[in-house]
Amino acid sequence: MIHYDGVLFDLDGTLLDTAPDLGNALNHVLTLHDLMPCTAEQYRPVASDGAKGLLQVGFGEQFIDIDYEAARQSLLDYYFDNICVDTQPFDGVVDYLQRLNQRKIPWGIVTNKPGWLTESLLTQIPIMSDCECVVSGDSYELNKPHPMPLLKAAESLNLIPEKTLYVGDALRDIEAANSANMKSVAALYGYLKHPSEADSWQADFTIEHINELSILK
Numbered sequence: 001m002i003h004y005d006g007v008l009f010d011l012d013g014t015l016l017d018t019a020p021d022l023g024n025a026l027n028h029v030l031t032l033h034d035l036m037p038c039t040a041e042q043y044r045p046v047a048s049d050g051a052k053g054l055l056q057v058g059f060g061e062q063f064i065d066i067d068y069e070a071a072r073q074s075l076l077d078y079y080f081d082n083i084c085v086d087t088q089p090f091d092g093v094v095d096y097l098q099r100l101n102q103r104k105i106p107w108g109i110v111t112n113k114p115g116w117l118t119e120s121l122l123t124q125i126p127i128m129s130d131c132e133c134v135v136s137g138d139s140y141e142l143n144k145p146h147p148m149p150l151l152k153a154a155e156s157l158n159l160i161p162e163k164t165l166y167v168g169d170a171l172r173d174i175e176a177a178n179s180a181n182m183k184s185v186a187a188l189y190g191y192l193k194h195p196s197e198a199d200s201w202q203a204d205f206t207i208e209h210i211n212e213l214s215i216l217k
Helices: 019-032 040-046 050-065 068-081 093-102 115-122 126-130 148-156 171-179 195-200
Strands: 006-009 107-110 164-168 183-187 205-207
Touching: 006 148, 019 040, 019 050, 019 068, 040 050, 050 068, 068 115, 093 126, 107 148, 148 171, 164 171, 171 183
Parallel strands: 006 107, 006 164, 164 183, 183 205
Antiparallel strands: none
16 A cells, blocks of 8 residues: 655645635625625535635526626625634644644645635634644745646645655645645545536546545545
8 A cells, every 4th residue: 555645635625615705705696786695506516616606606607797806806705704603623624734743744725716815714713723834825936727826735744645645635735736746635625516517527536524624544
Protein backbone atom coordinates (compact mmCIF):
# COMPACT_ATOMS: atom_id res chain seq x y z
CA MET A 1 0.00 0.00 0.00
CA ILE A 2 1.26 3.49 -0.89
CA HIS A 3 2.09 5.68 2.09
CA TYR A 4 0.68 9.22 1.99
CA ASP A 5 2.42 11.99 3.89
CA GLY A 6 -0.42 14.48 4.03
CA VAL A 7 -3.93 15.35 2.91
CA LEU A 8 -5.58 18.43 1.44
CA PHE A 9 -9.32 19.01 1.49
CA ASP A 10 -11.90 21.02 -0.37
CA LEU A 11 -14.10 22.93 2.10
CA ASP A 12 -17.77 23.23 1.09
CA GLY A 13 -19.28 19.80 0.57
CA THR A 14 -16.18 17.98 1.80
CA LEU A 15 -15.30 19.14 5.31
CA LEU A 16 -18.25 21.40 6.07
CA ASP A 17 -21.92 21.13 5.16
CA THR A 18 -22.42 24.79 4.29
CA ALA A 19 -25.44 24.25 2.04
CA PRO A 20 -28.08 25.28 4.63
CA ASP A 21 -26.55 28.72 5.17
CA LEU A 22 -25.86 29.23 1.48
CA GLY A 23 -29.47 28.26 0.78
CA ASN A 24 -30.67 30.72 3.40
CA ALA A 25 -28.71 33.48 1.66
CA LEU A 26 -30.18 32.54 -1.71
CA ASN A 27 -33.70 32.52 -0.32
CA HIS A 28 -33.12 35.93 1.26
CA VAL A 29 -32.39 37.33 -2.21
CA LEU A 30 -35.36 35.54 -3.75
CA THR A 31 -37.63 36.99 -1.07
CA LEU A 32 -36.39 40.48 -1.92
CA HIS A 33 -37.53 39.81 -5.50
CA ASP A 34 -40.92 38.44 -4.39
CA LEU A 35 -40.04 34.94 -5.59
CA MET A 36 -40.67 31.58 -3.98
CA PRO A 37 -37.76 30.23 -1.90
CA CYS A 38 -35.82 27.20 -3.08
CA THR A 39 -35.90 23.88 -1.28
CA ALA A 40 -32.76 22.15 -0.04
CA GLU A 41 -33.25 19.57 -2.77
CA GLN A 42 -32.94 22.37 -5.34
CA TYR A 43 -29.98 24.34 -3.98
CA ARG A 44 -27.90 21.61 -2.35
CA PRO A 45 -26.38 20.17 -5.57
CA VAL A 46 -25.02 23.62 -6.49
CA ALA A 47 -24.05 24.75 -3.00
CA SER A 48 -20.34 24.76 -3.84
CA ASP A 49 -20.76 26.43 -7.24
CA GLY A 50 -20.60 29.96 -5.89
CA ALA A 51 -23.11 32.79 -5.94
CA LYS A 52 -23.72 32.53 -9.67
CA GLY A 53 -24.67 28.85 -9.51
CA LEU A 54 -27.04 29.49 -6.62
CA LEU A 55 -28.68 32.47 -8.29
CA GLN A 56 -29.12 30.60 -11.57
CA VAL A 57 -31.02 27.85 -9.73
CA GLY A 58 -33.06 30.32 -7.71
CA PHE A 59 -34.07 32.64 -10.53
CA GLY A 60 -34.31 30.04 -13.27
CA GLU A 61 -35.35 31.60 -16.58
CA GLN A 62 -35.50 35.04 -14.93
CA PHE A 63 -31.75 34.95 -14.22
CA ILE A 64 -30.89 36.71 -17.49
CA ASP A 65 -33.12 39.66 -16.54
CA ILE A 66 -31.78 40.41 -13.06
CA ASP A 67 -29.08 42.85 -12.01
CA TYR A 68 -26.58 40.07 -11.39
CA GLU A 69 -23.96 42.11 -9.55
CA ALA A 70 -26.54 43.57 -7.17
CA ALA A 71 -28.11 40.17 -6.51
CA ARG A 72 -24.69 38.58 -6.01
CA GLN A 73 -23.62 41.24 -3.53
CA SER A 74 -26.90 40.91 -1.63
CA LEU A 75 -26.43 37.16 -1.38
CA LEU A 76 -22.81 37.43 -0.24
CA ASP A 77 -23.56 40.15 2.31
CA TYR A 78 -26.34 38.10 3.86
CA TYR A 79 -24.19 34.99 3.83
CA PHE A 80 -21.28 36.79 5.52
CA ASP A 81 -23.58 38.06 8.27
CA ASN A 82 -25.08 34.58 8.79
CA ILE A 83 -22.16 32.38 7.77
CA CYS A 84 -22.36 29.73 10.44
CA VAL A 85 -25.94 29.50 11.65
CA ASP A 86 -26.71 26.01 10.36
CA THR A 87 -23.31 24.98 8.98
CA GLN A 88 -21.76 21.87 10.56
CA PRO A 89 -18.81 19.58 9.85
CA PHE A 90 -19.87 16.45 8.00
CA ASP A 91 -20.24 13.30 10.07
CA GLY A 92 -16.87 12.04 11.27
CA VAL A 93 -14.87 15.06 10.11
CA VAL A 94 -13.93 16.39 13.54
CA ASP A 95 -12.80 12.98 14.80
CA TYR A 96 -10.85 12.33 11.62
CA LEU A 97 -9.02 15.65 11.74
CA GLN A 98 -8.23 15.09 15.41
CA ARG A 99 -6.66 11.76 14.50
CA LEU A 100 -4.57 13.44 11.82
CA ASN A 101 -3.39 15.90 14.47
CA GLN A 102 -2.56 13.13 16.91
CA ARG A 103 -0.47 11.33 14.32
CA LYS A 104 1.15 14.62 13.22
CA ILE A 105 -0.06 14.16 9.64
CA PRO A 106 -0.21 17.61 8.00
CA TRP A 107 -3.50 18.70 6.47
CA GLY A 108 -4.77 21.78 4.75
CA ILE A 109 -7.68 23.30 2.87
CA VAL A 110 -7.83 24.36 -0.78
CA THR A 111 -11.13 25.99 -1.69
CA ASN A 112 -12.47 28.28 -4.41
CA LYS A 113 -14.40 30.19 -1.74
CA PRO A 114 -13.24 33.83 -1.51
CA GLY A 115 -10.76 34.42 1.28
CA TRP A 116 -12.90 36.89 3.24
CA LEU A 117 -15.65 34.28 3.50
CA THR A 118 -13.28 31.36 4.13
CA GLU A 119 -11.53 33.12 6.99
CA SER A 120 -14.80 34.19 8.60
CA LEU A 121 -16.24 30.69 8.39
CA LEU A 122 -13.20 28.83 9.68
CA THR A 123 -13.08 30.94 12.84
CA GLN A 124 -16.53 29.55 13.74
CA ILE A 125 -15.44 25.87 13.67
CA PRO A 126 -12.98 25.09 16.50
CA ILE A 127 -11.16 22.17 14.82
CA MET A 128 -10.26 24.41 11.88
CA SER A 129 -7.82 26.35 14.04
CA ASP A 130 -5.51 23.33 13.66
CA CYS A 131 -5.44 23.65 9.87
CA GLU A 132 -1.84 24.29 8.81
CA CYS A 133 -2.59 25.75 5.39
CA VAL A 134 -5.59 27.51 3.85
CA VAL A 135 -5.68 28.44 0.16
CA SER A 136 -8.78 30.33 -0.95
CA GLY A 137 -10.15 31.08 -4.39
CA ASP A 138 -8.45 34.47 -4.51
CA SER A 139 -5.14 33.48 -2.92
CA TYR A 140 -3.53 33.13 -6.35
CA GLU A 141 -4.32 34.22 -9.89
CA LEU A 142 -5.67 30.76 -10.75
CA ASN A 143 -8.06 28.49 -8.88
CA LYS A 144 -9.43 24.97 -9.29
CA PRO A 145 -9.60 23.13 -11.65
CA HIS A 146 -6.09 24.52 -12.24
CA PRO A 147 -3.54 22.63 -10.12
CA MET A 148 -1.70 25.75 -8.92
CA PRO A 149 -3.57 26.18 -5.59
CA LEU A 150 -3.01 22.52 -4.68
CA LEU A 151 0.68 22.68 -5.55
CA LYS A 152 1.11 25.87 -3.52
CA ALA A 153 -0.60 24.27 -0.54
CA ALA A 154 1.56 21.15 -0.78
CA GLU A 155 4.68 23.30 -0.99
CA SER A 156 3.72 25.23 2.13
CA LEU A 157 3.29 21.95 4.02
CA ASN A 158 6.53 20.49 2.61
CA LEU A 159 4.56 17.71 0.93
CA ILE A 160 5.50 15.90 -2.26
CA PRO A 161 2.45 15.97 -4.58
CA GLU A 162 2.75 12.27 -5.42
CA LYS A 163 2.45 11.45 -1.70
CA THR A 164 -0.46 13.79 -1.05
CA LEU A 165 -4.19 13.09 -1.12
CA TYR A 166 -6.68 15.70 -2.26
CA VAL A 167 -10.31 15.17 -1.27
CA GLY A 168 -13.21 16.98 -2.92
CA ASP A 169 -16.81 16.58 -3.98
CA ALA A 170 -16.74 18.20 -7.44
CA LEU A 171 -15.25 17.45 -10.83
CA ARG A 172 -12.99 20.51 -10.60
CA ASP A 173 -11.44 19.05 -7.43
CA ILE A 174 -10.57 15.78 -9.12
CA GLU A 175 -9.27 17.52 -12.24
CA ALA A 176 -7.04 19.77 -10.14
CA ALA A 177 -5.68 16.86 -8.10
CA ASN A 178 -4.99 14.73 -11.17
CA SER A 179 -3.23 17.62 -12.89
CA ALA A 180 -1.13 18.19 -9.75
CA ASN A 181 -0.08 14.51 -9.71
CA MET A 182 -1.78 14.05 -6.36
CA LYS A 183 -4.03 11.12 -5.52
CA SER A 184 -7.59 12.31 -6.06
CA VAL A 185 -10.42 11.28 -3.75
CA ALA A 186 -14.07 11.93 -4.65
CA ALA A 187 -16.23 12.53 -1.56
CA LEU A 188 -19.52 10.96 -2.60
CA TYR A 189 -21.26 12.27 0.52
CA GLY A 190 -20.87 15.85 -0.73
CA TYR A 191 -22.89 18.01 -3.11
CA LEU A 192 -23.47 15.54 -5.91
CA LYS A 193 -26.85 15.04 -7.48
CA HIS A 194 -26.15 11.29 -7.29
CA PRO A 195 -23.00 9.33 -6.36
CA SER A 196 -22.89 7.91 -9.90
CA GLU A 197 -22.14 11.44 -11.11
CA ALA A 198 -18.52 10.81 -10.09
CA ASP A 199 -18.15 7.66 -12.19
CA SER A 200 -16.68 9.62 -15.10
CA TRP A 201 -14.40 11.88 -13.05
CA GLN A 202 -11.38 9.54 -13.11
CA ALA A 203 -10.78 9.87 -9.39
CA ASP A 204 -8.18 7.54 -7.91
CA PHE A 205 -10.47 6.73 -5.00
CA THR A 206 -14.07 7.33 -3.93
CA ILE A 207 -15.35 7.48 -0.37
CA GLU A 208 -18.84 7.58 1.13
CA HIS A 209 -17.57 8.62 4.58
CA ILE A 210 -14.42 10.44 5.61
CA ASN A 211 -13.32 7.48 7.74
CA GLU A 212 -12.66 5.57 4.53
CA LEU A 213 -9.62 7.73 3.75
CA SER A 214 -6.74 5.29 3.53
CA ILE A 215 -4.14 7.60 5.04
CA LEU A 216 -5.08 6.39 8.52
CA LYS A 217 -5.28 2.68 7.72
